[in-house]
Amino acid sequence: MKNVEKYSRGYYMPPVQSLKWTEKEYITEAPTWCSVDLRDGNQALVVPMSLEEKLDYFQMLLEVGFKEIEVGFPAASETEYAFLRALIEQDLIPEDVTVQVLTQSREHIIEKTFEALRGVNKAVVHLYNSTSVAQREQVFKKSEEEIIEIAVKGAKSLKKYAAETEGNFQFQYSPESFTGTEMEFALEVCNRVLDIWQPAADNKVIINLPATVSMSMPHVYASQIEFMSDHLNYRDNVILSVHPHNDRGTGVADAELAMLAGAQRVEGTLFGNGERTGNVDIVTLAINMYSHGVDPQLHFENIREIISKYEELTRMRVHERHPYGGELVFTAFSxxxxxxxxxxxxxxxxxxxxxxxxxxxxxxxxxxxxxxxxxxxxxxxxxxxxxxxxxxxxxxxxxxxxxxxxxxxxxxxxxxxxxxxELMPTEIYDIFMREYVNIHTPAEFIQYRYMQNDQYETVVAIRMDGEIHEFTGTGNGRLDAISNVLQTELAIQYKDLVYKEHALEIGSRSNAVSYVGITAMDGTVHWGCGIDADIMTSSVKALFSAVNKMITSTQRAFDKEAHLTKK
Incomplete structure (x- = not known):
């Protein structure tokens, strides 16, 4: 690829080594899950969900088991404002569920957000402003201190309006574009916000560290998270959250390593819907944990129903190879x-x-x-x-x-x-029945009778060319006697007869099934199957099926040779 020199690594490693997470083998307990389907997921749809569709989706998230659900940015649009009000006024939020709303660090937006939250039982108010070098220089054209001031003003506004508004509120702060921010600066911004909010054991604050754009390999993100976890003020009273996006296709790995590094909470969406390449997929994360014997505290026992509802409401499609949910992920063709x-x-x-x-x-x-x-x-x-x-x-x-x-x-x-x-099971069964079972041409088995003495003497009736013939043979068993009849009376030569039988249940009829393999004198093996209510009859039908297949195969080979000779 050309122009590789135009790219540089735009992320920042911690100033001190943060690698304790590498000593852990796997995640031992579920994080707090926060679904952001109704915000990040919804804003990424070609046609965003209507109010009624958002209510249906909210109900599905409750059934999956989410206890924290980001329901939108109520100050951004009338639909999102109305949706939040509908949830509150219609008493649709269970007592053990917390809704989350997003707001920029701007006072009039914060004011409108708390207006929408009036009367809520419990809500997380999620404040954010962007802190990365690129955003500071190119978008806001502000210094580090000016960026800190935006966060501080927003934090103060949240305290002010929360005190004036009916409801119970928990605060969350995100230094948006965290992955493109110098770690020391990201830490300073978060600690300045924490100093204002003064988290306590009974009033914990969420610090959310988003991979707004995934910029590094997952181990770098883990080291960034561990550095922040080790150096945040009030750490015992801070819930450390992550919000990975999937730009590099590593959203799941980012989240998993971040949890090893100290993250206690994960924001994501079902099946990874979201801007650009999407948010981290909570379905994959949760079932990954399940595969290690850890209860993810979410319910995906009916994943097909969830996919059906998801596709209906989002108009998106879960890819056939999507982990766990895809139609073909458990399918083997090889x-x-x-x-x-x-x-x-x-x-x-x-x-x-x-x-x-x-x-x-x-x-x-x-x-x-x-x-x-x-x-x-x-x-x-x-x-x-x-x-x-x-x-x-x-x-x-x-x-x-x-x-x-x-x-x-x-x-x-x-x-x-x-x-x-691809062949369906019915088609495979039809091929088997047609090619192996109860084959009656050119020699059709009609019936047999036998007398047991030193050797089994058996009389077998066979229809050939429209006529029925009776032949008598002996052997060390009934099937062996009939086999001897076929070889002596019909001049058919084979060896190494292989036999297997078992009971067979198809529908309401109890049947027996037998399989016979015979080896022609040229070394080719021919197989037949017989199905009948009587086990002995099924074995005879299997033998006739194998013999008929051998006769037909031999005739085809003869006809082909004659044709080539004629040419």
Whole structure:
């Protein structure tokens, strides 16, 4: 890429080393979550939500379990003002839920904000002003002291109007564009605000450190957060919050490392909606914690319903590969992946497993409302025998022998490749029934009867070319006797007969299913399946199916050779 020299690293490392967070292995408890879907998320929509849609979205956030919800910037528009008033006047805010509102550090905006908050049970009033070098120099053209004064005036105004307004209020301050601010200056601004608010154990203040623009690798952000956590005044009475954006695609990593570094609270959105590349995705963050055995204190057990509501109200789409929520994230098309998943699921069924360790599946899809059937293993031309066999077993109770799975797998993949499409379970089942089950041409099994003596003597009726013939054979069992009939009377040669059977339940009929594999004299293996209410009859039908497939294959090969010779 050209013009790389025009870019520099616009972030600032802490003046002292801040690396204690590197000694921690994982996050041990859920942070306080604050949804900013109705502010950051809503302002990023092509068509912002209406009042009614915002009320619906607010209800969904309550059902997910959020206890802090930023509901908007009430001084910015009539819709946001009306939305907050509707929540308060219609008593729609549960007692254990705190709403949050945003305000710039300008007195008339602060005044309008508190006007909208009259009578609220509990609210966080979120004050911000920008502190970065770029904003100071290019946008505001103000000195450091002038930027501090903006924050200080705003902090004083919050105290003033909170004292004059009916309601319960908690204060929050954000040095906006924190990641582009010198750490010493960011610390000074925050401490000056804290000095005004005088946080106490029963009146804690939130200091929010946003990656308004993600500018560094996540470990730098973590070091910045740790520096601030170590040096903020009144630290025991300060709730340290982060608000990562996703410009570099590292929003989740930024938030996770920030929590290791001392952040106690995270602001974000469902599925990462927000300006530019979005806010940090709280769904991913929460379920990441869940995958480590830590309760995130949010409810995503019905993630499909949440996605449906989210897409309806935002007119946005959750991408198929979005972590946890995407339609395809638990789906394996690859043959080796499918085989490992199928064996892992079988391993769990056969033993008592304390922990979830299925290959390729970070969490159990059922824990978030996803189903094994149709979600995990789906079939296309890249799929393998394990996945295809898994589909037949899970959906239809057909437990094919391993070698037969391989044989059938090639047939299914060839169909998918030829049609250039994914195959549904019903289509896979139809292929199996058509190609393997109860094949009756060119030799159709009609019936058999046997007499047990030193050897099983069996009479079998076969229809060929429209005529029924009866043949008698002997063997060390009924199936062996019929096999001998086919080889001697019909002059069909094969060896190494493989047999498997099991009970089969399809609908209300209890059936038996048998599988037979035979090896032709040229070494090719042919498989057949028989299904019948009688287990012995199903085994005979399986044998006839395998023999018929061998006869047909041999005839095709003969016809092809004759055609080539003629040419």
């Amino acid at each position: 043959g080796s992946h499918q085989d490992a998943i199928a064996k892992g699921m079988k391993w769990r069924e056969d033993g008592e497993c304390q922990y979830w360790t299925v290959p390729y599946l970070l969490i159990d899809p059922k824990d978030i409302g996803r189903e094994y059937e149709g979600d995990i293993i789906r079939i296309n031309s890249q799929s393998g025998k394990g996945g295809i066999g898994y589909i037949l077993e899970q959906h239809y109770g057909l437990d094919l022998p391993a070698k037969m799975r391989e044989n059938f797998g090639y047939q299914v993949k060839n169909v998918s490749d030829r049609l250039h499409k």
